[in-house]
Amino acid sequence: MxxxxxxPTYNGGSTLKKCVTSLSAQTYTDIEIIIVNDGSTDNTATLATSLAHGDDRIQVITQENGGVSAARNTGIKVATGDILMFVDGDDYVDPDYCRLAVENMTTYESDICIMGYLREEGAAIEKHLxxxxxxxxxxxxxxxKASDLDMGNFVGCKAFRAHLFEHVQFLEGKNYEDIRIFYQLVELAAKISYRPVTTYHYVQHPNSIVTTLSKRNIRDSLEAAAVQYEYFARxxxxxxxxxxxYLLVVAVRYCLYMDHDDxxxxxxxxxxxLPIPAGLKKKYRWPMILFKRLPFTWGLVRWAVQRLQPAK
Known part of the structure; x- marks a missing residue:
């Protein structure tokens, strides 16, 4: 198979070489690597072309900037494989990343293979299994388990039969797009298998989407979480x-930083x-308690937060 x-990569000049080198070194050799340069303004295009030189398994596509969802959709359209795997341009994988997934999917005849991952932030490494x-x-x-940090609903560290994407695609123009699509892919799958290995290295950067406090991210995260939650509730x-x-956490963030709207x-x-979950971190628990019981105090907290750490 x-x-x-x-x-997908955007301004990945400092990280793309490590990513693509790890893919070129896969022990499973029946692969194609589709680099989608999403309108980068640095040296990404030149770097991607040089990485593809001499390796006919690598294809480089350059498009106008449309976001990671648009880049992934472009890659899906041109992919010729039976199985699709996704690796962000600032992450990297172990040599057996593909082989272990394919073996697992073959053994269990599954449409999706879920694996573990390592979350790296500076020198800190967290294993998620x-x-x-x-x-x-x-x-x-x-x-x-979709909202469990140990599995996550991001599409890295997973493998999908290509036919699943005949029915769904990534929602373009939105961040947190993995939350919106993963449960749809699971619903379409006949069988789902798990392999307890950590072959995917998820590298957390200070300026990544998930760490940037911006009004767009706050809105997109709540929209995605709400769509997923309402589907689960039904x-x-x-x-x-x-x-x-997770829904309550992003709801608190929305009510702290955003203007009144629908x-x-x-x-x-x-x-x-919704009840406050047991064991929730204090930094989220106390705002929820204030919101439920002391609305006047909540208003003061909202005022202070917006001035001490305003969203961009």
Whole structure:
């Protein structure tokens, strides 16, 4: 089975070489590497071309900047593999990344293979693995685990049969797009398997999307979390219960930083109606308690937060 590895990159001049070199070194050789240069303004285009020189498995596509979703959709359109895997241009993988996924999918005849990953931030490394043996996972179990940090619903560290993307695509123009698409892919899959290995290195940068406090990110994260939660509430109640912690966290953030609008009202409804999860971090628990019990104090907190750490 041929594997298509899609690599979206934007201004990846400092990280792309490490990423692509790790892909070129895969022990599973029936691969193609599709680098989608998403309108970079640095040396990414030149670097990508030089990395592709002498390796006919690497294809470089340059397009106007449209965001990571648009770049992934472009890669999917030109992919010729039976299996699709995604590696962001600032991440990298171990040599057995593809081989272990393909073996797992072949053994269990699965449409999706989920693996663990290593989260790297500077010198700090966190290992994320599910407490689950190698083998098949029930669909409702995967939905419950979708918001679990140890699995995550980002598409790195996973492999997908290409036919799944005949029915869905990444939503362009939005961040946190993985949250919106992962549960749809799980729903379409006939079988889902797990392999407890950490072959994907998720590198957390200071200026990455998930660490940047901006109004766009605050809005996109709540929209994505709400869409996922409402789907779970209709179809997978246990998954909705598991997902509501993240939903409340982004709802608090929205109500702290954003202006009053329809989405603000939706965030308020979640904060009023959903219980505060046990074990939630104090920095999220206290704002939720203030919102529920002391609305006047909440207003003061909102005023202070917006002045001490304003969203961009």
């Amino acid at each position: 041929k594997v298509s590895i899609i690599v 599910l407490a689950h043996p190698a083998g098949l996972m029930a669909k409702d179990e995967v939905m419950v 179809n997978y109640p246990q998954a909705a219960q598991a997902a509501h912690e 989405l603000y009202d939706q965030a308020q409804r979640y904060l009023r109606e």
